[in-house]
Amino acid sequence: MADFSCPICGGDKFVDFRGRTLEECKKCKSKARERAEILALKCLGYFESKKKKILHILPDRAAARFLSKTYGKGYTAKTIDSMAVDFVECESYPDLDALIESANDKYDIILHNNALEILSGLPMDAVTKLDGLLKPNGIHLFTVTVRGPRTDEGGGLMLDEAERSKRFGRGDRNRLFGAADFPRALATVRRQSNPRFNFAARFSDSDLDRWRIPPSEFRDINSNTVFYYVAPSFSEVVVEATAAA
Numbered sequence: 001m002a003d004f005s006c007p008i009c010g011g012d013k014f015v016d017f018r019g020r021t022l023e024e025c026k027k028c029k030s031k032a033r034e035r036a037e038i039l040a041l042k043c044l045g046y047f048e049s050k051k052k053k054i055l056h057i058l059p060d061r062a063a064a065r066f067l068s069k070t071y072g073k074g075y076t077a078k079t080i081d082s083m084a085v086d087f088v089e090c091e092s093y094p095d096l097d098a099l100i101e102s103a104n105d106k107y108d109i110i111l112h113n114n115a116l117e118i119l120s121g122l123p124m125d126a127v128t129k130l131d132g133l134l135k136p137n138g139i140h141l142f143t144v145t146v147r148g149p150r151t152d153e154g155g156g157l158m159l160d161e162a163e164r165s166k167r168f169g170r171g172d173r174n175r176l177f178g179a180a181d182f183p184r185a186l187a188t189v190r191r192q193s194n195p196r197f198n199f200a201a202r203f204s205d206s207d208l209d210r211w212r213i214p215p216s217e218f219r220d221i222n223s224n225t226v227f228y229y230v231a232p233s234f235s236e237v238v239v240e241a242t243a244a245a
Ligand SMILES: [Zn+2]
Pocket: 006, 007, 008, 009, 010, 011, 025, 026, 027, 028, 029, 030
């Protein structure tokens, strides 16, 4: 049997979760995408300093515990009233739009999963706003729920809850993202050529498998794809401002 190791807690036992083989770490309960995001942060050097400010939106349990323990007071979690959180101290808002509207601090790391599909407002406006809250070299990482190649949009008053439930699998979702449409839209908004974190380019399949980040699932665009953006460093910002002056 292969030797497994969780990049969050070091645990070596994994169990199936909702039909996904060895998806959940038995010790910290992390799922593959949480391990992938923590791994991305590790390999980009974000854990080299404990003095960082983190904004975790709709936090997942294992990553929340790990990040709050690592960064202490620098860690802030925010959720919405319909997704109460009991595993970490968390500010709660009536909905995601109000949560994002309230965010006005500057952060080194902003992280969220499966949030943009429940937003009532425009997803790219939220992405732009959150990107704008990054400190120099700060990173914004997230996943979204992806189904098929085309984004299927029903936000605002376009569809009622019953119809959204039928079309998007859950009544609180306003859309599902397309594997072709979403990265393209994101790349345009961010003027970025590749908006996803490419695990296959950085790690071998056997390493990814050891961390239970199934290489096949992290190769294509799907609900496990980690999209990321790193804000320009301070010197790049100065150069841009000087060039524009
Ligand atoms: Zn673990």
